[in-house]
Amino acid sequence: MIARLRWVGATVLVAVAVVIPLVGLAVDSLRGSDITAVWSRSGVSEAVWFSLGQGALSTIAAVVVGLAPAWALSRFDLPGRRVALTALTIPFVLPTVVVGAAFLAALPDRFDRSVLAIVLAHVFFNVSVVVRTVVPAWSAIDEYLLDAARTLGASPFTVARTIVWPLLRPALTGAAGLVFVMCATSYGVVRLLGGPGRSTLDVEIYRRAVDLADVSGATVLAVAQSLVIVALFAVWSRSATHRTSISTARRRRAPIAVTAAVWTLVASFATVPGALVLASFRSASGWSTAGWRAVFTGGDGLRVPVDVGDAIVNSLVFAVLAALVAVPFGVALARAAVSSSSRLADFVASLPLGSSAVVVGLGIIVTYDTGVFDVRGEWWLVPLVHAAVALPFVVRAVIPMVEAIPPGLAQAAATLGASPGRRWLDIDLPLLRPALATASAFSLTMSIGEFGATSFLTRRDTTTLPIVVDTLLGRAGSLPHMTAFAVASVLLVLTVVAVTTVDRSVRA
Amino acid sequence: MSRIKPLSFTILGALALAVTTASCGDDSSSTPERLVLVAYDSFTPPEGAFDAFTAATGIEVDVAVGGDAGELVAKAALTAGNPEGDVLWGVDNTLLSRALDADVFDAYVSNAHPLDASLVAAGANSVTPVDFGDVCVNYDIAALKALGLPAPESFDDLADPAYSGLLVVASATSSSPGLAFLLATVAQFGDDWPDYWSRLVSNDVLVVDGWSDAYYTAFSRYGGDRPLVLSYASSPPAEVLFADPPLPADADAPTGVVTSTCFRQIEFAGVLRGTDHVAAARLLVDYLVSDEFQSLLPESLFVYPANTATVLPESFVRHAPTITSPLVLDSAVIAANRAAWLETWSRIALP
Numbered sequence: 001m002i003a004r005l006r007w008v009g010a011t012v013l014v015a016v017a018v019v020i021p022l023v024g025l026a027v028d029s030l031r032g033s034d035i036t037a038v039w040s041r042s043g044v045s046e047a048v049w050f051s052l053g054q055g056a057l058s059t060i061a062a063v064v065v066g067l068a069p070a071w072a073l074s075r076f077d078l079p080g081r082r083v084a085l086t087a088l089t090i091p092f093v094l095p096t097v098v099v100g101a102a103f104l105a106a107l108p109d110r111f112d113r114s115v116l117a118i119v120l121a122h123v124f125f126n127v128s129v130v131v132r133t134v135v136p137a138w139s140a141i142d143e144y145l146l147d148a149a150r151t152l153g154a155s156p157f158t159v160a161r162t163i164v165w166p167l168l169r170p171a172l173t174g175a176a177g178l179v180f181v182m183c184a185t186s187y188g189v190v191r192l193l194g195g196p197g198r199s200t201l202d203v204e205i206y207r208r209a210v211d212l213a214d215v216s217g218a219t220v221l222a223v224a225q226s227l228v229i230v231a232l233f234a235v236w237s238r239s240a241t242h243r244t245s246i247s248t249a250r251r252r253r254a255p256i257a258v259t260a261a262v263w264t265l266v267a268s269f270a271t272v273p274g275a276l277v278l279a280s281f282r283s284a285s286g287w288s289t290a291g292w293r294a295v296f297t298g299g300d301g302l303r304v305p306v307d308v309g310d311a312i313v314n315s316l317v318f319a320v321l322a323a324l325v326a327v328p329f330g331v332a333l334a335r336a337a338v339s340s341s342s343r344l345a346d347f348v349a350s351l352p353l354g355s356s357a358v359v360v361g362l363g364i365i366v367t368y369d370t371g372v373f374d375v376r377g378e379w380w381l382v383p384l385v386h387a388a389v390a391l392p393f394v395v396r397a398v399i400p401m402v403e404a405i406p407p408g409l410a411q412a413a414a415t416l417g418a419s420p421g422r423r424w425l426d427i428d429l430p431l432l433r434p435a436l437a438t439a440s441a442f443s444l445t446m447s448i449g450e451f452g453a454t455s456f457l458t459r460r461d462t463t464t465l466p467i468v469v470d471t472l473l474g475r476a477g478s479l480p481h482m483t484a485f486a487v488a489s490v491l492l493v494l495t496v497v498a499v500t501t502v503d504r505s506v507r508a
Numbered sequence: 509m510s511r512i513k514p515l516s517f518t519i520l521g522a523l524a525l526a527v528t529t530a531s532c533g534d535d536s537s538s539t540p541e542r543l544v545l546v547a548y549d550s551f552t553p554p555e556g557a558f559d560a561f562t563a564a565t566g567i568e569v570d571v572a573v574g575g576d577a578g579e580l581v582a583k584a585a586l587t588a589g590n591p592e593g594d595v596l597w598g599v600d601n602t603l604l605s606r607a608l609d610a611d612v613f614d615a616y617v618s619n620a621h622p623l624d625a626s627l628v629a630a631g632a633n634s635v636t637p638v639d640f641g642d643v644c645v646n647y648d649i650a651a652l653k654a655l656g657l658p659a660p661e662s663f664d665d666l667a668d669p670a671y672s673g674l675l676v677v678a679s680a681t682s683s684s685p686g687l688a689f690l691l692a693t694v695a696q697f698g699d700d701w702p703d704y705w706s707r708l709v710s711n712d713v714l715v716v717d718g719w720s721d722a723y724y725t726a727f728s729r730y731g732g733d734r735p736l737v738l739s740y741a742s743s744p745p746a747e748v749l750f751a752d753p754p755l756p757a758d759a760d761a762p763t764g765v766v767t768s769t770c771f772r773q774i775e776f777a778g779v780l781r782g783t784d785h786v787a788a789a790r791l792l793v794d795y796l797v798s799d800e801f802q803s804l805l806p807e808s809l810f811v812y813p814a815n816t817a818t819v820l821p822e823s824f825v826r827h828a829p830t831i832t833s834p835l836v837l838d839s840a841v842i843a844a845n846r847a848a849w850l851e852t853w854s855r856i857a858l859p
Binding site (some may be wrong): 197475 | 578581
């Protein structure tokens, strides 16, 4: 019983921020409208098919693009290998609106609002997943095994088919499954780069609720989206068989062509944020710092309902508050999941992962709307929901470290008379420090970039940077767009700083 | 016992403290220092438009713009009872039923000033008409002349192959003038309106997201290649007033209006339900229909005043065509059919 109390806070958080809103939505959708009528409306089945279609297309593209550098980085030692590896995996932590804005900036105007732009942005995001998953698996394939096969006369194709492919398949299908889930439920990228007829379910939910004032239609779609996500995760968890492999790390020196190809890809990745920063200085009539001036003067003259400076402060404060909630709660959940191998703790930690943030945001405003429970205008709603969204990632970052703490240590200390607080300070905390840093970095970056739930929850005085980017990109004219690109650049820098500072503080 | 509980308690305590402090910051007195007027993006009254109100009441007015008219109403519906401001400006007759269904407003209709009786919303006791305008197809006089085409005169002309590829309109699903144009075709053609839209589509009509995309990007006056654009009957005076380089005040407007395509749009303001300052908010609604404020509207928002005592400026008298019999639809009919019409329209007109 007492052991349960440790993670009651996390459970309450998930219940309040995720479960109750989802139940509220489900009840609302049953009560509110004719479900079959919503399904037959135009735009709905299109959104389902577009979600799955572009998801499949993006997955194929990301796997194809990701396999080449994964092969090169697994089999060869090339100059700057670690830098290349980092550069290819950084996009994964970037906020979705930053990537969306960067592709708006990078692509010629005629590709704006096209499927091509969406797929390219998804590839940029998800090559990291493929590289991260496939490189360890491919590195672990023993070169001697391949040499032996070749000596026995196997053609390169036969080697690939009979040795490499079977050994890579689990990692590859796991990566492809995850990429598909991410792309099919994509929101920020599609909000910015899609257009009429190019909406995923999440985007269609937002469009109905906020552009068309069709809340009952949006609630029905939200329930549908939740079912789709559960199905996707079921498929993914079957495909993902996690196997940690140890790198044999016997890499040959890379031929010039391979080195050049890898660095060309890295360079092309770097052009994306580069184009974003450049676009923040490019007005309709030449170069200009007007966009950046608008950022630093708070956005006067832009006629947007926000102060950019306030939004920066809001984003930072919310990120820190969210981390202060998510990290301790996540650690408590991780310990419960490890020590009692409680399936319930694991389930609580997975709930936010298995729900769409957009659906959660909508659920909160339709559920908490009466009497003393009417909290729609409260500022703390935003960091609270961010904490819930970050929780699963915190738990997953902490669990391996918690598992690694020898149980005997705490018992020995207790025998020697150390109080629980003392044991936590002297044993657990130092051992968990790297994990806490990773968890904090995850929580900070997720909160700074969170767009799905936030797009329903912020108000004029609680606006965050991603909302500002989206609002500005929706305005006509070159000044709002330059400012949007400048704000997105700020967001990019904040994210990278959050990741690297926390990372460095661990090493220090 | 838990080793992390003290930490969680500290955080919960800090949060609780922050929440209490924040809620203590609310001003619940009945005469506030400032009111928030929520409006659509293109609400651009001149600098100092609220000075007279502040002088009379001691209350400052903050204007909070929040998207186009449709977005504004949707957000008001999602925040009904716990609003983002005190008064809302700019729900029009095409969207009014949505706001009323969501119970967005507090009961109050201003009778402080004489208002055009034809504008008052039947059956609504919570909104006051503030202005009206006509949404019509406009044409670029010089561009049509260069093509050797006469100005179109009717809906049928717009679907005539002679005008193929020349018209740009805003989407009915995401723009309020876009919706008004759809309603104009419904008012004109009755149940046959989908056929008319099919003809427009075969005549290569361009549908863009919003009015500003249509007017400032696709319209031939602003670098686009479409000399026919969905806009307002009051756009020609705006062209003269804001011409760059400036035009003499007695110059002819460079654009014209296809008067037979005009649909009447009436805009309303109301006190948002849930405001802490009901009495002050009502005073602000009264001010919005006062001659002082109404006389600023024509040359800043390019709409006609709802106050019958307000005199029209010279630019309107000279350049804005008088629309004597605009197309109209009963707001109850709009409310009952809008969703179905938009469905059908999307299928025909969106790519």
